[in-house]
Amino acid sequence: MNLQARNxxxxxxxxxxxxxxxxxxxxxxxxxxxxxxxxPSTPDPSEGVMNGIAxxxxxxxxxxxxxxxxxxxxxxxxxxxxxxxLEYSGAKTGLITTEGFRDELEFRRAxxxxxxxxxxxxxxxxxxxxxxxGVPERLDAAGNVIxxxxxxxxxxxxxxxxxxxxxxxxxxxxxxxxxxxxEQRVRELITEEAPHLFISLSSDVLPQIRExxxxxxxxxxxxxxxxxxxxxxxxxxxxxxEGFDGELYVMQSxxxxxxxxxxxxxxxxxxxxxxxxxxxxxxxxGERVGFKDLIVVDMGGTSYDVSVxxxxxxxxxxxxxxxxxxxxxxxxxxxxxxxxxGSIAWVDKxxxxxxxxxxxxxxxxxxxxxxGGTEPTVxxxxxxxxxxxxxxxxxxxxxxxxxxxxxxISVHVAEPLGITPVEAALAISEIVNNNLSxxxxxxxxxRGYDPRRFALLAAGGAGAIHAGRxxxxxxxxxxxxxxxxxxxxxxxxxxxxxxVTEMRTRFExxxxxxxxxVNAKFDxxxxxxxxxxxxxKAVRQLEARRYVDMRYEGEVHxxxxxxxxxxxxxxxxxxxxxxxxxxxxxxxxxxHKDTAQRVExxxxxxxxxxxxxxxxxxxxxxxxxxxxxxxxxxxxxHFGPTAVQAAVYNGDQLKPGNMIVGPAVVEQWGTTxxxxxxxxxxxxxxxNCTIEVRRERxxxxxxxx
Numbered sequence: 001m002n003l004q005a006r007n008x009x010x011x012x013x014x015x016x017x018x019x020x021x022x023x024x025x026x027x028x029x030x031x032x033x034x035x036x037x038x039x040p041s042t043p044d045p046s047e048g049v050m051n052g053i054a055x056x057x058x059x060x061x062x063x064x065x066x067x068x069x070x071x072x073x074x075x076x077x078x079x080x081x082x083x084x085x086l087e088y089s090g091a092k093t094g095l096i097t098t099e100g101f102r103d104e105l106e107f108r109r110a111x112x113x114x115x116x117x118x119x120x121x122x123x124x125x126x127x128x129x130x131x132x133x134g135v136p137e138r139l140d141a142a143g144n145v146i147x148x149x150x151x152x153x154x155x156x157x158x159x160x161x162x163x164x165x166x167x168x169x170x171x172x173x174x175x176x177x178x179x180x181x182x183e184q185r186v187r188e189l190i191t192e193e194a195p196h197l198f199i200s201l202s203s204d205v206l207p208q209i210r211e212x213x214x215x216x217x218x219x220x221x222x223x224x225x226x227x228x229x230x231x232x233x234x235x236x237x238x239x240x241x242e243g244f245d246g247e248l249y250v251m252q253s254x255x256x257x258x259x260x261x262x263x264x265x266x267x268x269x270x271x272x273x274x275x276x277x278x279x280x281x282x283x284x285x286g287e288r289v290g291f292k293d294l295i296v297v298d299m300g301g302t303s304y305d306v307s308v309x310x311x312x313x314x315x316x317x318x319x320x321x322x323x324x325x326x327x328x329x330x331x332x333x334x335x336x337x338x339x340x341x342g343s344i345a346w347v348d349k350x351x352x353x354x355x356x357x358x359x360x361x362x363x364x365x366x367x368x369x370x371x372g373g374t375e376p377t378v379x380x381x382x383x384x385x386x387x388x389x390x391x392x393x394x395x396x397x398x399x400x401x402x403x404x405x406x407x408x409i410s411v412h413v414a415e416p417l418g419i420t421p422v423e424a425a426l427a428i429s430e431i432v433n434n435n436l437s438x439x440x441x442x443x444x445x446x447r448g449y450d451p452r453r454f455a456l457l458a459a460g461g462a463g464a465i466h467a468g469r470x471x472x473x474x475x476x477x478x479x480x481x482x483x484x485x486x487x488x489x490x491x492x493x494x495x496x497x498x499x500v501t502e503m504r505t506r507f508e509x510x511x512x513x514x515x516x517x518v519n520a521k522f523d524x525x526x527x528x529x530x531x532x533x534x535x536x537k538a539v540r541q542l543e544a545r546r547y548v549d550m551r552y553e554g555e556v557h558x559x560x561x562x563x564x565x566x567x568x569x570x571x572x573x574x575x576x577x578x579x580x581x582x583x584x585x586x587x588x589x590x591x592h593k594d595t596a597q598r599v600e601x602x603x604x605x606x607x608x609x610x611x612x613x614x615x616x617x618x619x620x621x622x623x624x625x626x627x628x629x630x631x632x633x634x635x636x637x638h639f640g641p642t643a644v645q646a647a648v649y650n651g652d653q654l655k656p657g658n659m660i661v662g663p664a665v666v667e668q669w670g671t672t673x674x675x676x677x678x679x680x681x682x683x684x685x686x687x688n689c690t691i692e693v694r695r696e697r698x699x700x701x702x703x704x705x
């Protein structure tokens with residue numbers, strides 16, 4: 001292909017995902033051509049982003065400025081808000097709340113996360129008590145004002161907080177989700193007294209019932225917002241200086257994207273910005289290859305993210321805990337554990353081998369990186385077991401030091417345990433594989449899903465190394481390794497639609513619901529969402545989806561149920577169907593249902609999607625089954641105590657239709673696919689590697705659920 005001729009008229013969508021070790025980038029052309037790259041993450045993420053775009057431009061035969069000029073859309077998955085909360089490095093934040101309720105943030109739900117731990121420390125106070133101030137005001141449970149707001153007290157509180165040096169202020173009053181009048185007036189007063197402050201109102205962030213969830217989410221938003229805003233402003237300026245005049249979006253935790261203005265205002269909605277892109281891409285790929293039900297795993301250098309896609313939809317949760325703070329915004333249900341290629345193996349005081357959650361990160365990284373790291377990691381173990389080629393890491397861009405890996409494993413694991421380095425590497429692999437399988441069980445069997453009816457989609461730089469073992473453990477029959485597995489989250493960024501979620505509390509029995517007022521409320525929510533969505537040239541059409549949170553009378557947890565309507569109006573038939581679906585969902589989630597029990601509605605939800613034009617990825621015609629043209633030799637690999645010879649293939653040379661029988665290793669840019677003994681792999685028209693797991697050949701007769 002003549003890139004120069006093609007690039008004269010090409011327009012590229014850029015997707016960027018910043019991870020703890022690498023920054024991943026993809027460029028998707030209007031004709032379906034996809035180019036990708038990785039670059040080491042930097043302390044200032046914007047530097048790594050700009051380095052990556054420049055590298056991507058070089059691969060396309062363009063300068064940095066030329067690529068940016070040809071890119072009308074950039075979508076960014078960022079960990080800035082997440083890291084700010086995890087590292088407790090956020091803005092100095094104050095809280096203004098109803099008089100007498102300033103300790104709500106510490107009362108929490110009146111139970112400990114670890115009930116039986118006598119040594120559990122309280123969470124780090126992101127808003128210390130002296131920065132939490134109550135002011136006279138009060139609404140009743142219907143939203144009526146029963147005590148006027150004391151504006152002088154508000155001004156005094158703002159001045160006191162400013163004297164303490166705060167950068168951000170959260171405002172959360174009782175029952176403000178029903179009537180935001182007092183919170184909105186406080187915003188006006190804060191703007192008059194201290195216009196430089198970042199302001200977070202609970203009636204903007206989470207206008208729904210439950211006081212602790214609301215104040216926690218609002219405080220987290222205020223705490224992380226300034227850092228995210230500064231970063232996005234800095235990145236936007238850097239892009240503009242190099243010629244970018246398109247639209248910059250940020251991936252949200254709910255699986256949609258949003259402009260940088262709204263993203264900066266709602267930083268709490270970006271806490272799972274990175275992993276959400278991977279789930280979005282998985283659904284996109286699953287639709288193309290004919291698998292609607294997927295378990296999606298993404299293993300990078302620092303963490304292992306697991307989620308479920310059912311019927312091409314990822315369930316959302318409003319019960320996320322991040323760094324021991326509740327974030328009740330709708331978020332993709334992604335379970336994360338500290339298990340990545342950089343996870344450090346160590347022997348505890350009792351002489352037991354542990355792996356993670358501490359990670360070597362990108363600097364110094366695993367011992368085999370040769371950057372000064374001396375502690376053994378999962379990557380070092382994979383290198384010693386023969387899974388990785390020291391001369392082909394990142395397509396040969398980076399050399400791995402096998403001797404350094406063996407030395408680190410010997411000193412820190414093998415010698416303390418009295419075993420050989422290979423036995424130690426196998427033990428590290430066994431432990432991390434069990435941790436990964438347990439993470440999958442957490443989002444499947446523990447939530448009513450049978451993993452055996454799902455395909456396992458493995459992504460990230462290390463996901464395809466370990467996926468075969470997880471499939472055997474859990475009885476999964478099919479593994480899908482996308483062609484662009486190392487940059488799956490970035491691919492999800494460019495394929496996601498714009499999305500705004502609105503929610504309102506409406507507590508009422510389902511059989512007594514006033515549909516006219518419900519439809520009026522949904523209309524109000526849709527208009528509010530349209531004002532936030534924006535979208536410019538990126539939006540092809542708008543689509544509104546309506547939901548209700550339902551529960552049985554007397555319960556305290558809800559199930560979100562879609563209202564499937566043919567028009568913009570909710571009818572009695574729509575509601576009846578939703579109640580029936582609620583009973584079925586309740587049975588799947590909690591193993592029981594009671595169709596005679598009264599059903600309550602607590603919240604109304606609306607998703608407004610700004611649908612973007614879908615660009616189909618290029619397909620190639622099928623070739624012959626024999627992969628001999630991609631064969632590069634064989635090497636010794638350890639799947640157990642006895643070494644075996646595994647065929648090695650250059651993934652870039654494999655063609656659609658090629659079939660590979662394990663044991664085998666497929667070396668691709670950015671990842672390595674391990675095909676376990678007895679497993680069979682097929683390369684499809686998109687370049688994905690689909691592996692059929694044949695347990696009868698491996699000695700494993702079924703998965704352990």
